Amino acid sequence: MAWMTDGGPVAGLLLAAGGGRRLGGRPKALLEFRGGLLVEHAVxxxxxxxxxTVYVVVGAGAAEVRARLGAGDAVLVDNPDWALGMGTSLRAGLASPATATDPATAVLVTLxxxxxxxxxAVARVLDAHRAGARLAAATYGGERGHPVLLAREHWAGAARAADGDMGARAYLRQHAAAVRLVECADVASPDDVDTPDDLGLLR
Known part of the structure; x- marks a missing residue:
């Protein structure tokens, strides 16, 4: 059941548009994981x-992602500029609930x-929002990572600040005093699947 905060639910925002350049052009969303695709697991x-509601920003491999995610699993958001970096995916994703008839009072961003x-880890960051945080982020040994939560009043500013592969990082740095940090190292690990050497994370 979704947490209800300030009278509305929190939407999930999954950034899944990358082309996996350092993986030899294999879109990360389409990697096999636990009998399905990584994007299915993340949703x-x-x-x-x-x-x-879960919004999935797609770019590389978008047709394959659409074929695998069934109707109702997620709202797919196309990012034609995905090759320009994660910032473009964050902007596309934040625009979707803002322009749709979605009552979400916040979005929780994951990769x-x-x-x-x-x-x-998702539940812990949502708990921080339920306790009043308008900006929140998971930390791992004190290092900020994902999930990141942005209340609705921060969407426009975070979208403007998103650039290249920075995502929401610059915006969170600008508003560091307002960010509720939620330690998650005991339940999660922020390791990225970036190169062939990282594929062991999927086993």
Whole structure:
């Protein structure tokens, strides 16, 4: 069941548009993981962690992702500029609930290439929002990572600040005093699947 905060649910926002350049051009969303695709796993994590509607930003391999995610699993958001970096995916993703008839009061942002960030980390960051945080982020040994939560009033600013592969990092740095940090190292790990050497994370 989705957490209800300020009268509305929290939407999940999964950034899954990358082309996997350092993986030899294999889109990360389409990597096999636990009998399915990494993107399917990441959507399930957001739902099990407490998100309501899940938005998935797609780019490389978009047709294959659409074919695998069934109707109702997620709202797919096309990012034709995905090759320009993660910032473009964050902007596309934040625009979707803002322009749709979605009552979400916040979005929780995750990355498709972090298979060891699970539902427990999602739930912890959502709990921080439920306790009043308008900006929140998971930390791992004190280092900020994902999931990241942005209340609705921060969407426009975070979208403007998103550049290249920075995502929301610059915006969170600008508003560091307002960010609730949620330690998650005991339940999750932020390791990324970036290169062939990282494929062991999927086993």
């Amino acid at each position: 399930r994590v957001l739902r099990e962690g407490g998100c309501a 498709v290439d972090q298979p060891r960030v699970g539902a427990e």
